[in-house]
Amino acid sequence: MKRDIQLTTSDQHILNAYEHIPAKPLAGLVVLQEIFGVNPHIRDVCDNFAKHGYHIISPALFDRAERNVSLGYEAEDMKQGIELRKKIEPEKTLLDIIAAAQHLNYDKIGIVGYCWGGSLSWRAATETKLFSAASCWYGAMIPSLLDHPHHCPVQMHFGELDHSIPLDAIEKIERTYNDVDIYVYKNADHGFGCQARASFHKEAYELAQQRTLDFFAKNL
Template identity: 70%
Template sequence: MKQDTTIITSDHHHLHAYESTHKNVTAGLVVLQEIFGVNHHIRNVCDNFANQGYHVISPALFDRVEKNVMLGYEQTDIQKGFSLRSQIDPQKTLLDIIAAAQYLPYSKIGVVGYCWGGSLSWRAATETDIFSAASCWYGAMIPSLLQHPHRCPVQMHFGALDASIPLDQIEQTRLHYNDVEIYIYENADHGFGCQARSSFNPTAYQQAQQRTLDLFKKYL
């Protein structure tokens, strides 16, 4: 099953979400978007995880500002994505993520996010108790979000060439949380896991994807 659906948050906000699932599912997964919305790429990400046996939901986190945002990867798209993100209260975004998890009828739920969503998946792991495991892909805000302990097992995936997340900041994060699995991929830049971007690195993507699947297989 693949469909668009609606989620209602605790503050009565109605937001769209993309849902993908198969039969005989025993665990749920929340996929958190980049700054480009729940676009074609994120929908493919959801479908790929659903093919691995998860009931997947991806909330449209821009809905509080603008509905039906599905951007591409040109400079104008990047600028619009940053503009939309800047208009959203981070605590409201957390309510959206919690509502997405509560939509899934399972005792074990994971979260995985990319870019903006990578930082948000870290927030979800440190500021809520609803997730059983979290995988954070190139979340640039993570080094500024080290004030809370994580409440579930966490992986982080970074590109060694990613100028938005300097290696010394990654090392700072590693020292702060020595029980978090942190992986750095050589010759990989920001967005290395997105096939729609020029920075896509198939080797790094396959390694990070397999590690993410192994994490979820262990804890979900």
């Protein structure tokens, strides 16, 4: 069952979310958007995970600044997404993620995020204890968020050619956390997992996706 729902946070903010409930759900999974909103690509990501038995919830994290945001991948879309992100306090976004997790009534809940959502997945793993596994795809802010221990198993996926996350920044993460599984994909750039972007890299995406599925199968 696919549907659009509303969630209420601890500070009484009401936000939209996309939910996909498979026939026989195995566990819950929060899917976090890029800076382009809960757009058709993110909904497809949710649907693909639901095919593997996960009850999916994807919160509309831009709702605190502007509702019903669904952007494409052109330069103007990116500019708009960055400006929207700047309008929202990170602590408020974390409340939205917590509300999404609390909506999922399972013993184990995972979280996966892309771009902005990749960084937020890391924050969720270090600043809450709600998740049993976190997969973080090309989160550019992660190297600046290394102050806390993580409370669940974590894996990270980066592109070798991603200038927003240079290799020395990835090495900094590796030095800080020797128990995080970090994968760097050769010849892949930022957004390599998004079929709607020019940077889509089929081989890197398929390998990262399989690693993510195996990771969740093991931990959820």
